[in-house]
Amino acid sequence: MDIATTAAAQADLPAWNRAEFEARLRDKGRAYHIHHPFNLRMNAGGCSPDELRCWVANRFYYQICIPRKDAAILANMPDRAHRRLWVERILDHDGDGDQAGGIEAWTRLGEAVGIEREDLWSLQRVAPAVRFACDSYVNFAARAPWQEAVCSSLTEMFAPQIHKDRLATWPGHYPWIEAAGLDYFRSRIPLAARDVNHGLRVTLEHFTTRAAQQRALDILQFKLDILWSMLDAIEKAAHE
Numbered sequence: 391m392d393i394a395t396t397a398a399a400q401a402d403l404p405a406w407n408r409a410e411f412e413a414r415l416r417d418k419g420r421a422y423h424i425h426h427p428f429n430l431r432m433n434a435g436g437c438s439p440d441e442l443r444c445w446v447a448n449r450f451y452y453q454i455c456i457p458r459k460d461a462a463i464l465a466n467m468p469d470r471a472h473r474r475l476w477v478e479r480i481l482d483h484d485g486d487g488d489q490a491g492g493i494e495a496w497t498r499l500g501e502a503v504g505i506e507r508e509d510l511w512s513l514q515r516v517a518p519a520v521r522f523a524c525d526s527y528v529n530f531a532a533r534a535p536w537q538e539a540v541c542s543s544l545t546e547m548f549a550p551q552i553h554k555d556r557l558a559t560w561p562g563h564y565p566w567i568e569a570a571g572l573d574y575f576r577s578r579i580p581l582a583a584r585d586v587n588h589g590l591r592v593t594l595e596h597f598t599t600r601a602a603q604q605r606a607l608d609i610l611q612f613k614l615d616i617l618w619s620m621l622d623a624i625e626k627a628a629h630e
């Protein structure tokens with residue numbers, strides 16, 4: 391069946407109810423990068439210090455792109471109530487007042503694995519494919535209708551588990567990493583849950599026909615593919 395035929399066929403089907411639609415979104419977790427071979431090896435203690443440094447330095451580019459993509463979404467949000475919630479995401483990463491923020495916490499993680507701040511911030515260790523993947527997320531967020539961009543953030547539904555896995559496994563496997571370096575992961579667990587509350591509410595309210603719900607699932611898959619291809623690129627870069 392071609393795409394037009396598939397869309398037409400879907401348009402005839404009844405919309406899923408909210409619980410069914412949410413279950414289908416959550417089922418996408420099966421394609422989360424938590425299952426990527428590099429992530430599995432990292433949490434099983436199979437990465438060398440250089441491989442961990444490669445992951446941290448490349449993921450830094452994702453970290454600095456997140457508040458830029460959130461600012462792009464904010465600019466497209468016509469509703470003040472949504473903006474008041476969304477702006478928190480930018481402050482979480484950039485910091486606010488006494489809160490140093492996620493980018494700073496990631497910089498500490500970098501130092502804990504042996505990457506100097508200037509080295510990390512220079513972005514010289516970032517692989518081209520990681521840049522392309524992260525840039526495509528920022529570009530999508532800037533150009534898509536804001537509800538679609540919100541939907542693309544829903545991979546955060548699956549993020550608390552990946553952070554918990556690192557907190558549970560890294561201290562045993564990588565005792566040379568100073569414990570405070572892992573604070574970023576700890577900090578994200580409650581913040582991701584808060585983000586998902588809002589993101590899921592927007593998505594469940596906006597995508598109400600079967601065709602629209604299928605579009606939401608496709609958007610979530612696009613974001614899952616970004617995260618997966620980042621790890622593909624990191625895995626390759628770690629061996630060069």
Ligand SMILES: O=C(O)c1cc(C(=O)O)c2c(n1)C(=O)C(=O)c1cc(C(=O)O)[nH]c1-2
Pocket residue numbers: 456542543544545546548549552553578617
């Ligand atoms: O460590 C991870 O595997 C991971 C994944 C994701 C994600 O699922 O996009 C995020 C984060 N971490 C994260 O720390 C974070 O702040 C974050 C924000 C977003 C987003 O799409 O707005 N994803 C993620």
